[in-house]
Amino acid sequence: MTKRNYATVNPCVMCQPMGSALAFKGIENTMVLYHGSQGCSTYMRLHLAHHFREPVDIASSSLSEKGAVYGGRDNLKKGLRNVINRYNPKVIGVATTCLAETIGDDVPAIIREFKEEQGIGDDPEKDIIIVPVSTPSYGESHVSGYIKALDAVVRKFTEKSEEEKSIKIPNGKLNVIPVESLSPADVRELKEIFEVMSEDYIFLPDISETFDAPLREDLPKIAQGGTPLSEIADMPNSRASLGLGIVSKNLAVKYLEETHNVPGYNVPIPIGLSNTDSFFIELVKILGCPIPEKYQKERGRLLDAMVDVHKYLYGVKAAIYGDPDLVFSLTTFMLELGMNPVLVATGSKNRDFEAKIKQTVEIINPEIEPVVLNGIDFDTLNDAVRECNPEILIGNSNGKYIAKALNIPLVRVGLPIHDRVGAQRILTVGYRGAMELLDSITNTILEATDTFTAPVQAGPAVYTGEISEKDCVEGMR
């Protein structure tokens, strides 16, 4: 195909407001409102509902032509009022869209005005906290929208005067903040690890229940679960912050370090052996406790599993695509398994992506030279796949078109997954996640290569006669 410079064909990213919802929805009793036209909220609700198979309520300020001309102040205020009225949230995340940004609405100012008019203060105990975040769709991608929203939330809940900042009441806790949206199953697994290692942790954002809610006896207006607000406010008092993901910058971890002197450590998203090892090593360093026997055993089982499958996977050419940090961690794992990640791609434009990938390749298997692509669309990926000729694709469900066209099996990981069930239950993190991923990849390869042939029939002369049961048993030996 001809090289394209202007047209994007089949996008490999979503827009910033979408990322903000993925973050906000992991906070206790929080509603999201998009300041923009009605369609943004509906499309993103649809996208998320498809993926998580949960109802997803996101409000819109429903800007009309009048709003676009005279400013969206009235609509935004009305939207906030109605959301409070109907949902009674503790927090409202207000994400801007391209429309609101381009007409130049000063969202923080409108919110200040709204709070004054409604007599809403700043006390998280009794007041509704409104968190604005600037996420125009023409800037970066959903990954940055997610990071920005978390940063905005942490800032909002830890706003303190200079004097207050110096007074710390250490809580001995560990802040954990992933740099990309993980699956509810991943969050559950990580929380379990932290509970075993140390009860004192704050996980932000916790979508383990909000995006994977059990059927309950009642239907809450806002899905239960999420990171408690008191814990977010307590983050500056923690002993350290652990950022999961090293390709994108974790703004919230950085902010807590720079403003509140909470030491920040960043490790890769713990997918695969070495990444999960680094994660545990960092935890041991910070918490000062040994790795529990439970995880030593899990690690042992993963090693056992890796040995079991090494022949199936050695040299198998894989193409991995998706969000930068997910792809980084997946690639590391594929390398550890002896696979050959011939093509490694992300839809987001990320400065450090290529260097980080090259680095991990250099460490684990310097013999291979993967094609690393940054800020691509699926059409570009399609061309690259044709060139690199992988035997397996690993990434979200939007790769299905390539998989079908080129008859390459696809292992679905990431977001969105619209054409299969169970996206919310896909576990990739920790030793258990690594095992599940390894099984799923190996079985996919086996399924694709296993050409089942019926047992060869021996000549009739041997078997036509009656064979006693004894003979059969004998024969089997």
Place this chain on the structure above:
Amino acid sequence: MKEKIGIVNTLEERKPYITRKQEKGQEIPLACDNNSLAGAISQRACVYSGARVVLNPVTDAVHLVHGPIGCAGYTWDIRGAKSSGIETNRSSFSTDMKELDVVFGGEKKLSNAIDELVELYHPPVIFVYSTCIVGIIGDDLESVCKTASQKHNIPVIPVKSEGFKGNKSDGYKAACDALKRLIKKPPEDPTAKKSPRAPETIKPKINILGDFNVAGDVWLVKPLFEQIGIEVIVSMTGDSTAEAISRAAEADLNLVQCSGSMTYLAKWMQQEYGIPYINASFFGIEDISLAMRRTADYFGSEKMKEQAEKILETEISRIMPEITRVRERVKGKKAAIYMGGPAKALTLIKGFAELGMEVVIIGTQTGKKEDYEQISYSVRDGTVIVDDANPLELAELLVKQKADLMVAGVKERFIAYKLGIAFCDFNHDRVVEFEGFDGFVNFAREVDASISSPVWNAVRQRILKPETVEAENKLDRIEKAAVEERTSGESYAKECTNILLKPEFVHQKSDTAVESQV
């Protein structure tokens, strides 16, 4: 009947949009056809979405979205509209506008993107959708498209679908305006040929407007007309091509199914080319029969009428045993309908009646006054009619109206599921045809499967409670409290509590208590 606390709890400003069925001749007191209320969480999308869903099934077109990446990303291949040939429409094309494009204008990028796509895909037509931001920064799509059109010698058609400039209905109109530009003047004098003619001499031609070939619907509808000697030039826009659309004005008659989106185009074709139109639906035995009979009547040939009757008889007797079987299983069940457009809602009422089911809630995103009047006449007493509903209203209505099944789209699906109510997708997501005779069998079977699945029995017990005497007593107390609350006239889903409501079966015991007290 005035209800003390309104039909459901909702915002004051939303109350005029929810009513109950009215007596015949009575004007329906329902507000509709307005922009959505900020913060109310409308299920509607935007102008762009309206335009996109109508045009997207044009299979060989490049659908280029001029805007930031999101608008194209979220609409990539979501329509479920099948193609019998090329599938260019299943790709998502965008100019992926970035900050610099917003500051300096996106015209140049757009024009370059068109050049690239023409070279790569050689499409017979390009639709260029404008998005919110284009409306603000003022890119001149008309002139970019005109230049590109001349340069590449194909129609490059701007679709004026800035998200904020109205609602979904305005998007339908924008799509029709784009289609208008694609329809060519027929070769001979158009005024001479628009009266019904004897089909014995010349084969009459029709277009089907407002069928999008979701799951292959059109393929079950077209043969019905072809079998009675009518040529279907094009279905707009399901499984259509630019070439077929361009010949649409050669038709003698337009059949309009999705009236919400296509009446505007049908009226224009009537005015411009003298092609009359009739409303039709290809869903359910009654409506399919009506569509075929009205079409045959229009052309007036006895032979055609006879053929139509023969086909109807054969087809109906073919599917009736299965329909009767399903009917026995689902009759008396209560259905809730929430649709994008009113035409589908109306035809569904009849479809449910054919299955012996009654409709207890009916709503649409884009209905107009006259649509709701018609809906009101078609449903039973007590049915709730709602315009531009939101999730909380729908959830409460489903419980209060005791619906057994909801028919709607993806966003509504999980509301129903959480409440333990069966759901049937009649939107982009379904995988089997619902139109035509076999389509109605598919629908009936899906309704049966949705309602009859044993999972609904399983989800009634959401908490595993091995019973102890103490626990029972406690449960009794809770139920008594619930009865008191309900009889005191207050809603059980109070404003400003975070619990929306409990699924219907959780209330069952107390409901009976209420009734017996009354």
